[in-house]
Amino acid sequence: MITVQSISTFDKKHFTAITIGTFDGVHIGHRKILERLINNAKDLDLKSTVLTFFPHPRMVLQKDAEIKLLNTIDERIHILEKSGLDYLIVHPFTLPFSRLSATEFVRDVLVNDLNIKKIVLGYDHRFGRNRNANINDLISFGNTLDFQVEEIPAQEIDDVSVSSTKIRKALLDGDIKTANAYLGYNYMLTGVVQKGKGLGRKINFPTANLHIEETYKLIPKEGVYVVKSNLKNVTVYGMMNIGYNPTVAGTEKSIEIHFFDFDQDLYDQKIQIDIVDRLRDEHKFDSVEKLQQQLEKDKKTSLEILFN
Helix, strand or coil: EEEECCHCCCCCCEEEEEEECCCCCCCCHHHHHHHHHHHHHHHHHHHEEEEEEECCCHHHCCCCCCCCCCCCCHHHHHHHCCCCCEEEEEEECHHHHHCCCCCHHHHHHHHHCCCCCEEEEEECCCCCHHHCCCCCHHHHHHHHHHEEEECCCCCHHHHHHHHHHHHHHHHHHHHHHHHHHHHHCCCCEEEEEEECHHHHHHHHCCCCCEECCCEEEEEEEECEEEEEHHHCCEEEEEEEEEEHHHHCCCCCCEEEEEEEECCCCCCCCCEEEEEEEEECCCCCCCCCCHHHHHHHHHHHHHHHHHHC
16 A cells, blocks of 8 residues: 555556545444445556545544544554555645535546546535535536446445444443454554653553553543553563552553563653453552552453453
């Protein structure tokens, strides 16, 4: 897959089959659409292409809305790379871009800039200034400008919407298994390891403190989770706490990971954490010693979940 950072830099020598969307999560519902697109492209000898946007349009058009997304843009690109697409175009979404009329968007962007010969979209897709054009308008444009339109059935689009809603709710409820089932992969957190207070090391549970720069990233419910990661080309397992460390009077929310059988310096490194399961809520213990005893139990349970 070739990733292009703007419509203007796309190589226009290819004819394309395109779908458009944010594809947040790139979950199992999205993958049905991508498979349909890729199969269409192969049948028609076109380049399968996804046009997506960053920032998310709502971040630009509804600045007061607090938007939480399932993927950072880098995570979204990483997942889409595995889908078999030919091209991914990540176009900067701006107010001027949002004000293109339907005619300007279809004629100038889709036809002239992206060379479309086929577009695959849902029945409810709207586009153009104020989102005033729909799938029927697109079919009319296709008849005039020589491209085919394939409408994705309502049932499949509704499945996509339901999946996204259920994933977000599951993560906020701490139901990581349901979220992972709808995603088709383990929910991930990506960030840079920063120095913490070093309290974990004092009780033989050293932790990597994960800082996620993207404030729009959805963080699951506070609690203790079973996780895995690829560190220096080795799969490493561990457990993660999302919360406030109430036993030691913590006041700031943190994401801390204790890796099993791994004690190398990760400071300032960017790492990805895959969340496998959830163990329990975060608790305030009567003493640090009781916290340590619970962590020993958590480690044993984590290993049973991972390897039994």
